[in-house]
Structure formats: structure tokens, C-alpha cells
Amino acid sequence: MRQRKTGKTLRACFYCLAIAATNQVFAEQEPPKRTGLWVTQKISESAANPAGFEAAIRGNPHLAGVCLTVGWKEIETEPGKLDFSSIDKTVAVLHRIGMKYELALKPGIDTPVYVFRQGAQSLQTSITNPHRPNFGETVSVPVPWDPIYQRNFSRVIGQLGERYAADPLCVGVVLTCANFMSKEMHLPKTPADRAKWQEMGDYGSKLLDVYKKYTDEWAKAFPKQQISLHLSQVLDLPSTFFERIIDYGVSKHPEQFTIQNCQLTGRREDAGRISYDLVLKYHDRLHHGFQSLAGFGHGGERMGSIQMAVLNVVHADGEYWELWHGDGLSAETSGEVTKAWEEAKRLGYDAYKKKLIAEGRYQEQSPGHHRGRGGRGRHDAVLTPDV
Numbered sequence: 001m002r003q004r005k006t007g008k009t010l011r012a013c014f015y016c017l018a019i020a021a022t023n024q025v026f027a028e029q030e031p032p033k034r035t036g037l038w039v040t041q042k043i044s045e046s047a048a049n050p051a052g053f054e055a056a057i058r059g060n061p062h063l064a065g066v067c068l069t070v071g072w073k074e075i076e077t078e079p080g081k082l083d084f085s086s087i088d089k090t091v092a093v094l095h096r097i098g099m100k101y102e103l104a105l106k107p108g109i110d111t112p113v114y115v116f117r118q119g120a121q122s123l124q125t126s127i128t129n130p131h132r133p134n135f136g137e138t139v140s141v142p143v144p145w146d147p148i149y150q151r152n153f154s155r156v157i158g159q160l161g162e163r164y165a166a167d168p169l170c171v172g173v174v175l176t177c178a179n180f181m182s183k184e185m186h187l188p189k190t191p192a193d194r195a196k197w198q199e200m201g202d203y204g205s206k207l208l209d210v211y212k213k214y215t216d217e218w219a220k221a222f223p224k225q226q227i228s229l230h231l232s233q234v235l236d237l238p239s240t241f242f243e244r245i246i247d248y249g250v251s252k253h254p255e256q257f258t259i260q261n262c263q264l265t266g267r268r269e270d271a272g273r274i275s276y277d278l279v280l281k282y283h284d285r286l287h288h289g290f291q292s293l294a295g296f297g298h299g300g301e302r303m304g305s306i307q308m309a310v311l312n313v314v315h316a317d318g319e320y321w322e323l324w325h326g327d328g329l330s331a332e333t334s335g336e337v338t339k340a341w342e343e344a345k346r347l348g349y350d351a352y353k354k355k356l357i358a359e360g361r362y363q364e365q366s367p368g369h370h371r372g373r374g375g376r377g378r379h380d381a382v383l384t385p386d387v
Contacts, residue, residue: 030255032287033171033226034102034320036064037338039328040291043070046093047086054093062334065100065171067322069183071110072156079114079152082159094169102228103164104174104183107153109139116140120148123196125188132181141188143200144178144210153177154217161221172226172258177214178207184232184262197235204237211245219253226287228258231275239274246278250286258287264321265293266304268363270312279316291322296333306340307361311352314344 039060046053046068057063068090076082087103094101116122122140129135142149164170180186187197197203211229218227229249231242249257259282261275270276279288290313294302303309313321321341327333344352356362 032319034065034100034258034287034289036320037062037328037334038065038067038102038320038322039063040067040069040322040325041090041328042325043068043086043090044074046090050089050093053090054097056329057093057097057099060329060331060334062331062338063099063328064320065102066094067102067104069104069106069174071106072153073110073112075105076112076156077114079112079118080155082156084163087164091164091167091169098169100169100171102172102174102226103160103170105156105160105176106179106183107149107176108141108179109181111140111142111149112152115142115149115152118148118152120152121146123188123193125190125193127181128190129181141180145206150210150213154214157214157217157221165222165224170222170225172228173218173222175211175215175218175227175229178210178234182230182262184230185234186232187234189235194235203235204241207234207237208241208244212248215245215249215257216252219256223256225256226258227253227256228260228289230260230262230291231278232262233274239278242274242278243281246282246286250282254286258289260289260291260322261316262291262322263293264290264309264312265302266296266300266306266309266312268304268308269315271315276312276316279318283316287319288316289320289322290316290318292324292327295324295326296337297326297330304363305361306337307356308363310337310340310344311349311356311362313341314352315349 039057041053057066068087070087074086075084091101121143123143124138124140127134127137127139144150160173174183176183178185178187180188187193200206215227215229227249229245234241246257246259259279261270261273261279263273263275264270271280279290282288292303292309294300296303296306321337322328323334323337327337347355353362
């Protein structure tokens with residue numbers, strides 16, 4: 001009996017020590033490298049007009065940084081022959097300004113044709129979003145666990161790191177690896193697409209291994225940068241799939257691993273969406289931020305109001321906020337966002353919410369969404385997929 005009690009006591013002590021060590025990591029976490037307002041920017045456009053890009057960035061004093069995005073096939077059309085000139089032109093502008101940047105490399109439909117010619121397995125689908133310029137077009141994406149795709153993508157990540165990881169203005173990269181048309185975790189998901197994924201076996205476990213692999217590879221190539229995972233619903237996978245990725249990232253790279261919600265709106269409180277609820281759950285354990293779902297311009301029907309969007313950011317203690325290109329280059333819009341955000345941070349979530357209610361600016365949540373800070377960390381909350 002004494003030996004059994006001793007064993008239980010030792011296990012309890014080890015458990016307490018593990019919790020204490022974990023909490024110490026969180027408590028000693030370095031300040032975020034990314035804070036404030038950021039603007040999204042396609043490298044193809046900034047490189048085509050560096051002077052115009054520089055004038056636009058200089059013209060907005062509210063910006064803290066620029067999110068640079070380039071398609072893989074834009075910088076490599078033949079295996080091993082990378083052309084960094086467009087990135088270099090854009091980075092040179094940011095160095096003249098002294099502006100921080102995040103770097104994102106998109107695979108998915110931006111994967112070079114040579115990868116498929118080498119024999120990489122692909123999934124063919126079509127663009128179903130009528131707002132896309134390539135609506136109706138047939139496209140191919142690499143199967144994320146295919147070894148030929150991984151060999152080439154891993155090589156390019158390493159080469160990007162060799163060129164830009166030492167740049168003090170490069171403070172972040174996006175954790176891309178299994179993507180469709182954007183930097184988010186989306187994959188093709190029409191009924192026909194889902195049937196194809198199912199034919200490939202246990203895609204949930206395979207995708208989890210892919211994300212673990214590339215969490216490590218991006219962190220190794222960019223050891224001083226934040227590594228940002230753009231959360232979004234992946235096929236029919238449950239919230240535990242994302243939690244396992246996040247838990248892995250936090251355990252392996254606690255100072256770098258970052259999660260981002262890219263569906264921020266000002267239409268209502270966003271709690272209840274899977275990506276937002278994950279940010280709420282993990283916000284005090286890792287770096288995190290937001291990207292607007294749409295622009296505030298043209299009446300803002302899709303995006304909603306600045307004030308409600310700010311409420312959602314403050315609810316989750318967001319460290320940074322990526323504005324759509326037009327909003328981010330508008331000093332007027334960025335100024336309004338900055339003013340509202342500063343007020344909300346000063347008042348706090350509850351007081352700012354009361355203020356919006358009193359002014360008639362508060363929007364109720366959609367039916368079924370849980371409300372308030374009590375929703376943080378809830379495992380039994382109803383989660384609806386992000387669109």
C-alpha cells in the first residue's frame with residue numbers, strides 16, 4: 001500500500017512540475033514581433049510599380065507592417081531556378097522606409113507545373129467562387145503528403161530562409177503547406193472533391209503529419225520569425241484536428257508559433273466560428289492576430305462596422321490586425337480603425353461593448369453562437385465552419 005501511494009505521489013509531483021514548466025514558458029514569452037495594423041500586398045503588384053508602392057506605404061502613418069504574398073510559380077518555373085527579383089524589389093522599398101514585413105509563399109493552385117510533370121499526385125477541381133477572376137476554371141492542387149511535392153516545396157522554403165531569415169525587418173512568415181487558393185488552410189471541398197479525398201484514406205492523420213512537418217521546416221528556415229498558421233475549416237475535420245496542430249506548434253516552437261483568424265467581421269460578435277474560438281481558447285498561450293474578412297469600403301456590407309470588428313479583436317486580445325489592401329493603404333480608414341481600437345483597448349471588452357449598446361451600434365450574434373468571455377476555452381461550444 002505504501003509503495004502504491006508513493007507512486008501516485010511521484011506521478012502527481014511530475015505532473016505539477018510539467019504544468020509549472022509549461023506555465024513558465026508562457027509567462028516568459030517574448031513580446032510579439034507583430035503588433036498594430038498591417039496591410040496585405042501582392043508582391044507581383046509592388047514589384048511592378050515600386051515607386052507607387054513606396055508612396056502608398058509612406059502615405060499611411062498608421063501602418064506597422066506589410067504582409068507580402070507571392071505565388072510559388074511566380075518565383076520558380078523550372079526546378080531549382082528561383083527568381084527572387086520581385087521579392088527583392090519590394091523588400092528594398094521597405095528597407096528605405098524602415099517597415100517590417102511578413103513573407104508568405106503560396107503553393108496550392110500556385111504550385112509550378114514542373115512539380116506535376118515530375119510525377120507529384122494532384123487533385124483536380126474547379127473554381128466555384130463567382131467573385132474570383134478565374135471562376136469556372138479547372139485547376140490542380142498537389143496532394144500535400146506527396147513526396148515529390150514535399151521535396152520541392154521544402155527546398156524552396158530553405159532557400160527563402162537562406163535569403164531573408166537574417167533580415168531584421170522580416171519578422172514573420174506564413175505556415176503554408178496544404179492550401180488551395182489562399183494562405184489559409186482551406187482545401188477543395190465540393191462533394192466531388194470530398195469523395196476524392198476520401199479515396200485517399202485517412203486524410204486527417206496525413207494532413208496532421210504534414211502540418212507537423214512544415215511547422216518544423218518553416219521554424220528551422222526562419223528561426224527568428226513568427227510562424228503564422230492561418231486557421232480555417234479543412235474539409236470535415238473536427239476542432240481537435242486544429243488543436244493538435246496548435247498544441248504541437250506551441251510545444252516545439254513556443255516563441256514563434258502564431259495563429260491567425262482570417263474571418264474577422266464587424267457584422268456581429270464572431271464567437272462561435274471555429275477559427276475565432278480557437279484564438280479565444282489559446283490567446284494567452286501563443287501569439288495571435290486577425291485579418292479582415294473583407295474591406296470596409298463600398299458600404300462595408302460584407303465586413304460590417306469598424307466598431308464591431310474592433311470589439312472582436314479586443315475580445316480575443318489580438319496582437320495585430322491585417323487590413324485588406326485598399327483599407328490598409330487608406331490613411332483615412334486606417335486612422336478610423338486605429339482610433340476605435342485604441343479606445344476599445346483602453347476601455348476593455350466589457351465596457352466597450354456597453355458603449356456600443358448604448359450608442360445603438362452593437363450587433364447581436366447569429367442564433368446558436370455562444371456569447372461573452374464565458375465562451376473562452378469551451379469544449380462543448382457549437383462550432384460552425386468558416387466560409
